[in-house]
Structures are given as C-alpha cells and as structure tokens.
Amino acid sequence: MAPYERFEAFRLCHELALTVYRETAFFPKAEQYGLTSQARRAAFSAAANIVEGSVKRGAAEFRRYLDISLASLAELGYVIRLAHELSLLDGDQFAQIGAAHTDASKATWGLYASMRRQTTKQPTA
Template sequence: MHKFKELEIWKQSKLFCSDIYNLTSSFPDHEKFGLTNQLRRASVSIPSNIAEGTSRSSNKEFCRFLEIALGSCYEVETQLLISYDLGFIKPESLEELNLKINAVIKMITRFKSTLIQPDKSEF
C-alpha cells in the first residue's frame, strides 16, 4: 500500500488541478456549466484516482485507477485544446499547461510500469 501524499505524481497532479481552477476562473460566465465544469471535474479526477488507487489491496487494482487518471489527463488535454480554439486560452498558457499535463502523463505511465510485474507462472 502506498501513501498517496508522498507520491510525486499525486503532488504534481494536485498542483495541475489548481492551475486549471485558476485558468477557468477567467472563462466566460456562459461556460460555467460547460468547459469550466468539465475541465475542473476532469482535473480533480486525476489526483483523486491516484489517491483512491493507493487504498487498493493489489498493484493490479492500483493500476486500474492509474489508467482512469490517465484517461482524465487526456480529457483535460482535449478540453484545453477546445478552450484554445474558442479563444478562452492564450497560446502561452496552452503551451505551459500542455507541458505540465504531459509531465503528469509520463510520471503516471512510468510509475504504473513499476507496479506491473511479469506473471511468473508464464515461465
């Protein structure tokens, strides 16, 4: 069992979530229940699923929650691109957030690979 507060992937994804909240606070009011809500929910899902996965009894179960967190990363990435297309995000903000979300994606992927052990019964 892992202590989620000690995991760098959890720390970085939590900071990224704060970045998303700060960014979306400047979105138009008519997007409150649209992209603002979607981006916030997807970004909250990333550290939340990492934390929930740490409570599971096996690495296989934990990996499933890391996969869900990765899915949320890709949701956020897509929603940021749509927000940019609609003029809600400046190019430099998009670039900065893309760098951050891609770093989180790489961290989750690397960490997940350390949890997966080959099945010794196959040998």
C-alpha cells in the same frame, strides 16, 4: 504522510489541478457548466484516482485506478486544446497548462508501468 503523497504522479496531477482551477476561473460564465466544469472535473479526477488507488490492496487494483487517472488526463488534454482553439486560453496559458499536463501524464504512465511490472507473473521453473 498520506500514502499517495509519496508518488510524484500525484504531486504533478495535484499541481495540474490547481493550475486548471486557477486558469478556468476566468472562462466566460456561459462556460460554467461546459468547458470550465469539464476541465476541472478531469483535472480533479486525475489526482483523486491516484489518491483512491493508493489505499487499495495490491498493485493490480491500484493500476485500475491509474488507468482511470490516465483517461482523465487524456480528456483534459482535449479540453485544454479546445479551450485554446476557442480563444478561452491564450498561448501562454495553453503552454503552461500543456507543460503541466505533459509532466503529469508522463509521471502517471511511469507509475502505471511500475504497478504493471509488479503484477506480471514470474515464470515458474
């Protein structure tokens, strides 16, 4: 098992990326280098930064990669909202991606908080 596979945040971000790739396959060709590319890059980045951070030395460095993952998730949240408001995603698609996005974001925040606790200095007596 790869180091990143033990994290629920990775699994949920990976599932989110798969969903985003599937749903954006039907976006208009005019959006190939716009919203399609942006959504896919943000979804990929969320998972990929967990992968990369998981092999770094120490919780502080891993947390830096989780911070990037969280920023990518925030970006993706806006991209899917915009796609929905432009009628590129219907209500069901938006709800499906939105639920996956929420789950991935919560899990990644949880992992970030866990790494933060590991890097907090303990008071000395």
